[in-house]
Amino acid sequence: MRNSSLEILVLTYSTSAIILRRRDIGEWDRLYIAYTREHGKLSLLGKGTRRSKAKLASHLEPYAEVDLVIARGKAIDRITFARTIRSSATIAVPYERVQVAAYIAECVDHLTRDQHRDVALFDLLRDALEVITQHHSSLVTLHFSLVTPFTLRLLSILGYTPQLDRCVECRTTLPNGPVTGVPLRGGLVCQPCTPSSRGGTPLTDGDREHLAASVAAFRPFSPSMPLITFTQGLLEAHLWQPLRTTLTFSTLTRERERVSIAES
Numbered sequence: 705m706r707n708s709s710l711e712i713l714v715l716t717y718s719t720s721a722i723i724l725r726r727r728d729i730g731e732w733d734r735l736y737i738a739y740t741r742e743h744g745k746l747s748l749l750g751k752g753t754r755r756s757k758a759k760l761a762s763h764l765e766p767y768a769e770v771d772l773v774i775a776r777g778k779a780i781d782r783i784t785f786a787r788t789i790r791s792s793a794t795i796a797v798p799y800e801r802v803q804v805a806a807y808i809a810e811c812v813d814h815l816t817r818d819q820h821r822d823v824a825l826f827d828l829l830r831d832a833l834e835v836i837t838q839h840h841s842s843l844v845t846l847h848f849s850l851v852t853p854f855t856l857r858l859l860s861i862l863g864y865t866p867q868l869d870r871c872v873e874c875r876t877t878l879p880n881g882p883v884t885g886v887p888l889r890g891g892l893v894c895q896p897c898t899p900s901s902r903g904g905t906p907l908t909d910g911d912r913e914h915l916a917a918s919v920a921a922f923r924p925f926s927p928s929m930p931l932i933t934f935t936q937g938l939l940e941a942h943l944w945q946p947l948r949t950t951l952t953f954s955t956l957t958r959e960r961e962r963v964s965i966a967e968s
Contacts, residue, residue, distance in 0.1 A: 715776050716784065719743055722769050722829055723792075724809040728754060736764055736783065738772070739812055739829055744821040748774060749782045760786050767792040767805045767833055790830075794837040801836050804847050807949040808832050808854060814943055815862055824861050828854070828922055835924055845926075852927040852935045856918035864942055865919050867891030868912065873901060883907050885930070887937025905934045 721738040724745075729735050734750045753761040763770050763786035773785035795801045812829055816822075832854045839846045859865065870877055871894040872886065884893040884904035892912070893901045907915075911931045917923065927935070940946075 716773055717743075717776070718771065718773050720769065720789065720826075721746070721772050722809075722826070722833065723764055723766050724813045725766055726750075726764065734761075734764075735780075737813060739816070739826060740772070740821075741823060741826045742821065744819050745813070745816045746774075746819065747780060748772075749777070749780050751782060753783075763788045765792045765796075767795050767809060769830060769833070790834070790837075792833075795833065800846060801839070803949070804850060805833060805836055807847075807851060807947070808836075810947050810949055811855065811858060811939065814945070814947065815858065822861060825858070828857055828861060831922055848932055849924045849926050852932055853914075853918045853922055853924055855935050855939050856915065857920075857922040859938060859942065860919040862942075864890075864938070866915070866938055868915055868919070871897055873897035880909060882909070883912065885911075885934035885937075887934060887941050890938070890941070903937070905930045905937070907931065907934060 719740040719742040721740040724737045724739055726737070727735045729749070732752045732754045734753045736748045736750055737745065738748060739745050750760055750764060752758050753764060755761070760783060764783070768788055769790040771785075771787045771789060772783055775782045775784045792805075795805050808829065812825070816825070832850060835850055836846070839850070866885075867890055868878075870891075871883075872889040872891040873893050874897050876894060878892060878894055882895065883906075884895075884898045884901055885891070885907045886893050886901045886904045888903055889901065892907070893904060898904060907930055908928070911928055911934075914925060914927060914931060918925075
């Protein structure tokens with residue numbers, strides 16, 4: 705009896721997880737990509753979860769936080785139990801929230817390796833999704849107040865923190881004042897080196913303060929357009945392929961610029 709119990713423990717494991725995305729497989733099954741607190745990103749099989757009366761399916765909606773029991777398999781592990789911790793129902797309405805959640809989930813999916821555990825990343829993902837559920841502003845406001853600080857903190861956690869204290873060209877300490885952000889160089893450039901740096905974005909002291917704060921901790925704020933552009937450039941420099949949600953980002957950037965011009 706004792707050996708049977710030990711065997712069950714070895715063949716199954718439990719974890720907290722956030723569902724990043726799902727994909728239909730065959731006639732009745734789904735593949736779930738989840739970022740877990742204890743095991744990092746996992747690809748998991750949900751047997752029969754496409755059936756209308758499947759009990760597991762309602763707990764495995766994208767962007768939901770769940771407790772899982774998983775059975776180990778030869779080719780792929782299988783979800784045997786799921787319990788909702790935080791439902792994604794409030795993210796699904798209005799649709800604008802879904803677009804922001806999709807961007808965040810896609811960033812995590814593209815920038816992480818399978819089974820690479822990072823508790824700080826799990827907590828960041830959970831905190832960002834929680835902010836979405838509590839936000840009632842327009843899509844433009846929600847997107848930029850959340851996405852820019854999230855992206856900067858995500859890059860920092862993954863080891864891609866931009867160089868903020870020294871010029872990436874001449875390596876001298878950066879004084880206070882305006883600088884140029886160069887995403888492909890991974891940091892900031894001093895004024896004397898700016899003419900030789902291509903693809904740069906002018907940044908103010910205020911932008912630099914937001915940069916420093918955001919790589920250290922996640923806290924939503926309203927970024928300037930140059931800081932949005934620089935942050936998106938940093939992200940794209942580390943992606944192996946473009947995000948599907950990039951089109952949404954580009955559309956919103958044009959809308960943000962239009963609003964800024966109208967208000968000036």
